[in-house]
Amino acid sequence: MQGYSLKLKKTKQKIRTFYNAANGLPSDLITATVIDSKGVLWVGTDNGLSKFDGKKFTAVDIKADDAYITMLHADKEGAVYAGVGNQLLRFKDGKLVSTTELDGKVLHAATDYNGVDWVLTEKLLYSNKNGAFERIEPNDTPDCAGLAAFHEDAVFAAGSFGLQILHGKRPRWALIISQTSAIPTNELTAIAADKWNHVWLGTKNGVLIYDGRNRWLTPDTVNALPKASVTKIVISKTGAAYIGTEIGLYIIDGTKESFLGYNRWLPDFKVTSIAVSDDGNMLYVGTEKGLAAIEFKLMSLSEKAEYYQYTVEKYHNREGYTTNRRLTEEGNIESGAPEITDNDGLWTGSYVASQSLRYGATKDKEALKSARRGMRAMLKLMSITGIDGFTARAYRRPGEPGFGDGDIEWHLTEDENGPLEWKGETSSDEMTGHFFGLSLYYDLCADEKEKKEIGTALAKIVDHILRNEYTLCDADGLPTTWAHWGPQELNHDEKWFWERGINSLEMLNMLKVVYHMTGDEKYQKEYESLIRKSNYALNCVQYKIFDANTSHIDDNLGFLSMTTLLRYEQDPTLRQYYLMGFKHHWNDQRPERSPLWNIMYGALTGEHCDLENAVRSLEELPLDLIHHKVVNSVRPEIVWDCGQELFGGQRQLKEPLPYDEKPMNKYDNNPFLADRGTGLRAEDGTVYLLPYWYARYYGMIIEE
Numbered sequence: 001m002q003g004y005s006l007k008l009k010k011t012k013q014k015i016r017t018f019y020n021a022a023n024g025l026p027s028d029l030i031t032a033t034v035i036d037s038k039g040v041l042w043v044g045t046d047n048g049l050s051k052f053d054g055k056k057f058t059a060v061d062i063k064a065d066d067a068y069i070t071m072l073h074a075d076k077e078g079a080v081y082a083g084v085g086n087q088l089l090r091f092k093d094g095k096l097v098s099t100t101e102l103d104g105k106v107l108h109a110a111t112d113y114n115g116v117d118w119v120l121t122e123k124l125l126y127s128n129k130n131g132a133f134e135r136i137e138p139n140d141t142p143d144c145a146g147l148a149a150f151h152e153d154a155v156f157a158a159g160s161f162g163l164q165i166l167h168g169k170r171p172r173w174a175l176i177i178s179q180t181s182a183i184p185t186n187e188l189t190a191i192a193a194d195k196w197n198h199v200w201l202g203t204k205n206g207v208l209i210y211d212g213r214n215r216w217l218t219p220d221t222v223n224a225l226p227k228a229s230v231t232k233i234v235i236s237k238t239g240a241a242y243i244g245t246e247i248g249l250y251i252i253d254g255t256k257e258s259f260l261g262y263n264r265w266l267p268d269f270k271v272t273s274i275a276v277s278d279d280g281n282m283l284y285v286g287t288e289k290g291l292a293a294i295e296f297k298l299m300s301l302s303e304k305a306e307y308y309q310y311t312v313e314k315y316h317n318r319e320g321y322t323t324n325r326r327l328t329e330e331g332n333i334e335s336g337a338p339e340i341t342d343n344d345g346l347w348t349g350s351y352v353a354s355q356s357l358r359y360g361a362t363k364d365k366e367a368l369k370s371a372r373r374g375m376r377a378m379l380k381l382m383s384i385t386g387i388d389g390f391t392a393r394a395y396r397r398p399g400e401p402g403f404g405d406g407d408i409e410w411h412l413t414e415d416e417n418g419p420l421e422w423k424g425e426t427s428s429d430e431m432t433g434h435f436f437g438l439s440l441y442y443d444l445c446a447d448e449k450e451k452k453e454i455g456t457a458l459a460k461i462v463d464h465i466l467r468n469e470y471t472l473c474d475a476d477g478l479p480t481t482w483a484h485w486g487p488q489e490l491n492h493d494e495k496w497f498w499e500r501g502i503n504s505l506e507m508l509n510m511l512k513v514v515y516h517m518t519g520d521e522k523y524q525k526e527y528e529s530l531i532r533k534s535n536y537a538l539n540c541v542q543y544k545i546f547d548a549n550t551s552h553i554d555d556n557l558g559f560l561s562m563t564t565l566l567r568y569e570q571d572p573t574l575r576q577y578y579l580m581g582f583k584h585h586w587n588d589q590r591p592e593r594s595p596l597w598n599i600m601y602g603a604l605t606g607e608h609c610d611l612e613n614a615v616r617s618l619e620e621l622p623l624d625l626i627h628h629k630v631v632n633s634v635r636p637e638i639v640w641d642c643g644q645e646l647f648g649g650q651r652q653l654k655e656p657l658p659y660d661e662k663p664m665n666k667y668d669n670n671p672f673l674a675d676r677g678t679g680l681r682a683e684d685g686t687v688y689l690l691p692y693w694y695a696r697y698y699g700m701i702i703e704e
Helices: 301-315 344-362 365-383 428-444 448-467 487-492 500-518 521-534 553-568 572-592 595-605 611-620 686-697
Strands: 006-008 011-019 030-035 041-045 048-052 057-060 069-074 080-084 087-092 095-101 106-111 117-121 124-128 133-138 146-151 154-159 162-167 172-176 188-193 199-203 206-210 230-235 241-245 248-253 256-261 271-276 282-287 290-299 410-415 418-423 471-473 479-484 701-703
Touching (some): 030 069, 030 080, 030 282, 030 290, 041 069, 087 106, 106 146, 154 188, 230 271, 241 271, 248 271, 290 301, 301 686, 344 365, 344 428, 428 448, 428 479, 428 500, 448 471, 448 521, 487 500, 500 553, 553 595, 572 595, 595 611, 595 686, 686 701
Parallel strands (some): 006 701, 030 271, 146 188
Antiparallel strands (some): 030 041, 041 048, 048 057, 087 095, 117 124, 146 154, 188 199, 199 206, 230 241, 241 248, 248 256, 271 282, 410 418
């Protein structure tokens, strides 16, 4: 059904590492950073200076009692200047070559286009034209926030009461203040300049760009300029602007504007220093709680898939079940173990689907092996309950969390490996996951023996549901809370208003799957009866009910069920009803830029599906899938939504943030939230692998 495809190139992926005193730095408080001409990073702290070769930190002897590094600067000759109190240290080829005492504490340095070095102390401005620093002019801004220089007639110093510009035959400062110019504020917090004589200035309310004469660009006139309180600005050799603020780092790079925030990308909120390599592929961001090293690495989507495949197999496999990993150390993927969840079958079913599609696209035997392992695990959930056709949510063994805690929903039994407890109260989520994942395995991977086994197992589930008046009946003889699919409830009981459409869809899907697998006409007759007598097809026309984007569990169930049903239903009239419901659902979800929803919609309809946005989301998804604590509510530019209070929802955004900026979540969770996470959970790579292999199987993406 796929209507079009995209040919893709490699894109840059971010890999971040945090460093602090425990990793060899003199202190957690980073005061300055700079990269020298050999690509070596120099890191200044409140307790000394270090060099970093990409692997380890080496202390630099600054031969001073006061070890607070006030500034670092690299000149055009490749030398590095360091400010320590009133001393200016110069390093060449990594060695200290000179120490100059200046009048007042060294604050900032800059090199102009002519190669002249300028240094500002709390008392004086100095220049080094002939190999020695000469006094030029007193510093009228002792709390100066930064220095920039084009040439000797254009040196800029930003401070708390305006912008000073050095100019004239006999150099003097001209003061630019709001009382006499169009500058929006006198309180400046940072400064940088590009090679085209444009000056970038930081303020408490965002970034300004100044032409050096009388033109000012502000966040009110240029949407790309951040509005947060600025601490540092660096204009890189690639032209990109790196803007440190009190809440994180903004990057403006051509058409791409991004934000690197606390915990996912930075050790702390406030940016104290920035250094970027000449090619833009290495970025170092200092904070008061350590240093972030961020590598930008070119990767194709297939290379990302290989990476996630490796992490799933290494960190997320528990007896064939693929789930989140619960961490015992914040942010450390090596700690903890795969989680036992209420939806082991659903998440494993999604992974089985990804591997089945991978096998369908590539015939890779490793894909078949992974899919088969997951399929076996899912079938086991159907066999351990002792109730014909009733599937467990999960099981746990002695020594695993919660075993033997007396929870009434966990039931003791044993298998070939010994005792275990299985969990009941099985939901419609589980059934959807089983029918979705196993149907794809059946069509793309299964041999004849496996097809019979899977068809028999799923038919038993449907028989159980029909036998128990369209419900799953638990070990206590009662229907489970959410597994209700009967017309009496869905069509005639207002308590089931929200489930009417989605549960009708699920029931039709399950009947169609088992009819496809078994050929038994009783399932087709039941399917047709629900459509003719109970309006189940009409219930699907608008099965997604508006909820102000507060509940996303049914979104996941709807897409998994509808895509499966559309694979099997060929009647053109019924497809019209289903496709109406599918389009309505996708349009509701469209703002999320979900790679899975977009790709599924395009694959099963052949229509335009915002495929570019799906690819963009796949590109943005971080390699590190840890649920880091993410805090975006501090950002002044984000737009908040309203209406959620009608449904008891949390405060959330008008539109979701990019995937590498928002909190980590599965597709059944809320992408509109600004803040979330603890760092104690790691998502499994199915969030990438399922949409990626769906697109690959249906020919929607082609890689160079």
